Amino acid sequence: MGEVTAIAPFNAGRWRRGTFVSHWAGSNPRPGTSNPTTMSIPPMSPLYPRRAAVALLALLLGAGTIACKGKKGPGADEEGKGDGGVAVPVELFTLERGSIEGVLRFSANLEAERQVKVLSRAPGQVQSLLVEEGDRVKAGQILVRLEDDEQSTALERIEADLTYAESNSAAQSKLRSQDAVSALDLETAEYELKKLNIARKDAARALRYTKVEAPFAGTITSRLVKAGDFVSPNQVLFELTDFDSIVAKVYVPEKELPLLQPGLSARILSLSAGQADQKGAVERIAPVVDPKSGTIKVTIALPDVGSGPLRPGMFVDVELVTSAREEVVLLPKRALVYDNDLPYAFKLAGKNHVKRFRVHPVLEDRDNVLPAKDFDAGDKVVIAGQIGLKDGALVAPTPGPGAAEGEAKKLATPGEAPEIGKAGKAGRTGKASSPAGDQPRKGG
DSSP: OOOOOSOOOEEEEEEETTEEEEEETTOOOOTTOOSOOEEEOOOOOTTHHHHHHHHHHHHHHHHHHHHHHTOOOTTTGGGOSSGGGOOEEEEEEEOEEEEEEEEEEEEEEEEESSEEEEEOOSOEEEEEEOOOTTOEEOTTOEEEEEOOHHHHHHHHHHHHHHHHHHHHHHHHHHHHHTTSSOHHHHHHHHHHHHHHHHHHHHHHHHHHTTEEEOSSSEEEEEEOOOTTOEEOTTOEEEEEEOGGGEEEEEEEEGGGGGGOOTTOEEEEEOTTTTSSOEEEEEEEEOSSOBTTTTEEEEEEEOTTOTTSSOOTTOEEEEEEEEEEEEEEEEEEGGGOEEETTEEEEEEEETTTEEEEEEOOEEEEOSSEEEESSSOOTTOEEEEESOTTOOTTOBEEEEEOTTSOHHHHHHHOOTTOOOOHHHHHHHHHHTOOOOOGGGSOOTTO
16 A cells, blocks of 8 residues: 655545545656555445434534524513513512511410419318309308318317316316415316317317318319218319419510510410400519520519400410500511521612612511611512512512502402403503403304
8 A cells, every 4th residue: 555645635536445546646656566545444334424414414403503592682682681681570569657566476375373272171071062163262262061070079079178177267266366275276277278278279170171162262173072072181172273363474585684674565365265465564574594595584464364265274475565666667578588598678669670678677576677778658669579589670560458549449440350360461461351241242
């Protein structure tokens, strides 16, 4: 085979089976050879031309796609900022002035400070049961009577002995004045009289213990004895609770200590009771901080709840009102979005664009916050659709529940409602849907 030493154009060539033979321009075969220069090339597969065509087509399609991506449609810059200049549908709310309170929220179980177990102080059989669970009783009211035959007999015996001792002591005193008896006889008679007086008190107390009384006014919350039962001393018969002593005990972080003081207003809300907030006030503040939890126990008194729906043991939400402001701008919490745990809100700037502002809360309640700056009454903020919204984005605003009355009338007329199937379409095009009754009939 000939050796190629330089690149030069060839003037002719032909294919042989498995070999390409070329005649190089300006060259002759080497001396002693009669064959032209040849290059050995593997035999061409019949699929080579087809594969080359497919590769060329793929290359052309890729180039066309890149060229299309680099072009913008007409009017793209004029449609505004955002993803491709498309307006984002959002719901707006018009800020107003109102009242707001700074509150500390906790959860607690109600408990009664005056709640006792009524015990039996004497043995005996239950003779009569006078109260039932749920009954309200007065202080000193008899709850149950025990059998008292033994105690009554003992008291009568001691009273008889006491009567004799009193007569004997009087006689001994008279005889001593006449020097008829010694001083020792008089002292013995007086000693017996004192001893019998003490025994009489014991017997009277034992008889009194057969009648179990309420230690204070309250409600019988539990009955643990039945008529005919034999009870022993210190056996629990009833549980008595004074509902007027119901309190809520909450544990406040120590950093909030400067805000606490006796008499601070509080609200108690129980979902199970199904009523409006119950008013309360701070009654006591613990003088020490729990070193394990870093909290302070605060006791909240609830006056006049004895006849209400609140009961000891109920789970309630407690709000301590630490401060209050009147006639201030209220920003709904629905407008807040968080970026790195910092609150922001989008305010309508111009006609169809929004601007993002950092929110610095001064006070907050369950539904609103009081911003320190950047917001005023009449400003419109985004309360729906702000997730993923960017600063300066183009929006398609719709008035929210706080919009002006005139804007609300543009959305819907009283007594008319848009068709559900067309609501999404109307929101995108900015046109209100017609009621079903106003649609033109076909063929009419």
